[in-house]
Amino acid sequence: xxAATNPSRAADTRNRLIxxxxxxxxxxxxxxxxxxxxxxEAGVTAGLLHxxxxxxxxxxxxxxxxxxxxxxxALDELIAGHEPAALFDAxxxxxxxxxxxxxxxxxxxxxxxxxxxNEPAMAERLAGGxxxxxxxxxxxxxxxxxxSVPVAEDEAGARMIKAAFExxxxxxxxxxxxxxxGALSRFAAAVRATV
Numbered sequence: 001x002x003a004a005t006n007p008s009r010a011a012d013t014r015n016r017l018i019x020x021x022x023x024x025x026x027x028x029x030x031x032x033x034x035x036x037x038x039x040x041e042a043g044v045t046a047g048l049l050h051x052x053x054x055x056x057x058x059x060x061x062x063x064x065x066x067x068x069x070x071x072x073x074a075l076d077e078l079i080a081g082h083e084p085a086a087l088f089d090a091x092x093x094x095x096x097x098x099x100x101x102x103x104x105x106x107x108x109x110x111x112x113x114x115x116x117x118n119e120p121a122m123a124e125r126l127a128g129g130x131x132x133x134x135x136x137x138x139x140x141x142x143x144x145x146x147x148s149v150p151v152a153e154d155e156a157g158a159r160m161i162k163a164a165f166e167x168x169x170x171x172x173x174x175x176x177x178x179x180x181x182g183a184l185s186r187f188a189a190a191v192r193a194t195v
Contacts, residue, residue, distance in 0.1 A: 014052050016042040018063045025060070026104035030111035033060075060108060061125055067105040068129035071098070075136040079143070088144040088195065091137070092188045095165060099172070099180065106169050113166075134158045144195055161191055 020042035024033040035056050039046045053059040074094070082090045099106070109126075116123035137158035138150035145154065168187060172180045 010052070013042075013044060013048065014062070015066075017044065017049055017052060017059060018066055021059050021063045022067070022104035022108055025111060026107045030060075030108070030115075060112065064105070064109055064112065064126070064129060067102065068109075068132065071102070071105075072129075072132045072136060074098075075133070075140075079136065079139055084143040084146065087140055088192070091140045092184075092191070096184050096188075099169070103173070107173055110166065110170055110173065130162070134162050137161060141195055157195065164191075 017038065020038050021033065024038050024041050028037065033056070035046050035049055038056070038059065039049045042049070049059065053062065075091075078090055078094050079087065112122060112126060116126055134155070135150075135158070138154040141154040141157050141161075142148070142150040147154070150158075164187065168180070168183050171183070172178045
């Protein structure tokens with residue numbers, strides 16, 4: 001049975017391609033991450049990649065969307081699993097712990113964000129995932145503040161924290177030797193002082 005007729009095999013191939021795209025972008029950069037390199041990393045032909053994804057961009061979006069959905073699900077578990085008094089510190093620990101585990105995703109996500117500066121369609125595609133993560137962070141801030149529903153201040157704080165965290169990630173990804181652990185510690189202290 002071919003990939004077209006076996007849904008389980010097709011899903012496995014799609015997931016291998018997504019995983020390979022993350023690896024290749026993290027290793028080679030977005031510009032050098034071509035279809036051939038991604039297919040080779042996944043152990044498939046470029047034709048099979050095109051069977052599953054209309055273009056490299058569609059594959060990259062699929063990677064960001066899948067990883068973003070997993071990240072949001074982990075945030076939902078975090079929010080559900082902690083009392084309000086402990087939630088904010090748990091979030092900071094979670095965010096710091098996610099860095100190494102999700103380095104390829106962050107590299108891809110930030111590379112696409114740079115493209116979005118000049119490509120409105122790219123910005124639109126990324127906006128949904130950004131909004132979902134900011135909404136979860138607003139929930140964390142609301143619960144930390146004793147509220148069951150986020151208010152405008154929580155939403156604004158969530159956007160600011162997300163933007164600052166992305167700035168730290170950009171420095172960490174683009175500058176070898178960037179002292180991320182120390183930067184995260186100062187970042188966490190500054191955020192705690194404002195919430």
